Amino acid sequence: MNVSETMETEEDLLTCLHIKFYHPEQHTKGFYSLLHPGNRSKHSADEPLRLGRDAQVCTFSLVDRRVSRKQLALYAYRTADSPDMLFTLQNLSQIAKMYVNSSALDFLERVDLPSKALVRFGQYEMLIVREAGEAKASFEVELDVLSAPPSRETCACESDTVPVMDTGSQLTPKPEIQDPLETDETEDCHSLNTPPCM
Template identity: 35%
Template sequence: MPAMTSFEDADTEETLTCFHVTVYHPGQDHNQVFEGLNFCKREKLSSTEVVRFGRNPKLCHYIFQDKQVSRIQFSLQPFKDFNSSVLSFEIKNLSKKTSLLVGNIELGYLNKTEFPGRCIMRFGDYQFLMEKEDGESLEYFETRFMLAPRSLLEERHFGNPVPENRGSPSSSWPIEMDENEYRTDGEDDRNI
């Protein structure tokens, strides 16, 4: 009698961390700067890879068809923090001629920073809304590109991220108050 494979014996498929990247450039419609990107499809990559973005197809995984872009503009490298069970990423500026803004942090040549989980990244006229969706796998991750129809900086909901603990009283995000209201932490800011 042939052995039957049961569902209990089958390997469990781990979910993959996914990097969702929404891109925008003011000349994207007529310059085809994003022609080298595969939109709306997830691409699986090894977590041992350093993923490079730039204009040189021999050196970069993701290509921008624009002479204003450096041969290698920036890189994305996965790593695992000591106290974490999910992948983290660092972004490194590899352009000698252009700074890279990651949120409010300006990176010069060879500067790097840990990716905060969600931010707008910019260089030149390029804008990227980058969002990380955590998965279980440490071996692989995915990227998924989407094209924004207008500037990400003009999109109101992209400008200020909503804090994950928005209902928490210990939230450090500013709270909008009317000029006649006063703080409830014991200090009265009204000028009497």
């Protein structure tokens, strides 16, 4: 069923972001219990989409204490020379680097997303695919969970934007930063394998 047909709108066709998640422990942990995979939702183009652990401030929440309260944000935008709705991604985590295809993003850094992008932070992989539409004021998001890491299948999309190193391996090297823990101020930070509190 096309969800956009059931929504009240004057627009013909909504742009849709297909966001597909993978984590190696997803079958034993309830990381996605607040995401409702398989559902489409409509969003206003003038509001950012935030993903993180804090369900109060984020549009989509992961139930994982290793995820930052606000991990990333997606912003819709348009340009004068294109009819398409485009998106930029910003890293909101002060702890973890984020990788978009082969580009590393530090805290508050942004990158324009191509029509297909592999986003990685910690052990999470997100495949974001943009399906073009005609709408100007809103777009849809469809969430899903993958059974295998998308990095195995996205070498082509990475090589479109960044030269592939001749290392004998087709896969991009994994990020060196794995699973940072974001702690609350009330927790004992020494018990969480993090640097001492300042």
